[in-house]
Amino acid sequence: MFAHNLKSYQHYFESDYNRGRPSLPRMVSEGIILKGDGIIDSIKCEAKELFSKGPEKWSTEIINTKRYLITDILDDFIGCNNRAEEIFIANTLAEVVSEFVLRTNNKWIGSSK
Known part of the structure; x- marks a missing residue:
């Protein structure tokens, strides 16, 4: 309640x-x-x-910051040679890319329940 x-x-x-x-x-x-x-x-x-x-539109500054974050995570993934780390990095990459795609297309995001 x-x-x-x-x-x-x-x-x-x-x-x-x-x-x-x-x-x-x-x-x-x-x-x-x-x-x-x-x-x-x-x-x-x-x-x-x-x-x-739909949600508040992201500013150009936020979009650019998120693009940088995605690129940074992708670089971590490409340079990784530990399978366990790769799994966690891939999960993080999937999460931030899906957030980016949804928010830049004026769609809501969610988590949990």
């Missing part, structure tokens, strides 16, 4: 938008209202609109 008031949820909506992980907007938009007086319907609409809009 997550408990918010009519202002606190907005902070989390904004935070999720900025970091590209729509945790609360998705829960609110897909959640079932157990009890309410109608105000929740407008918050659900707000969550659906935010979710449909």
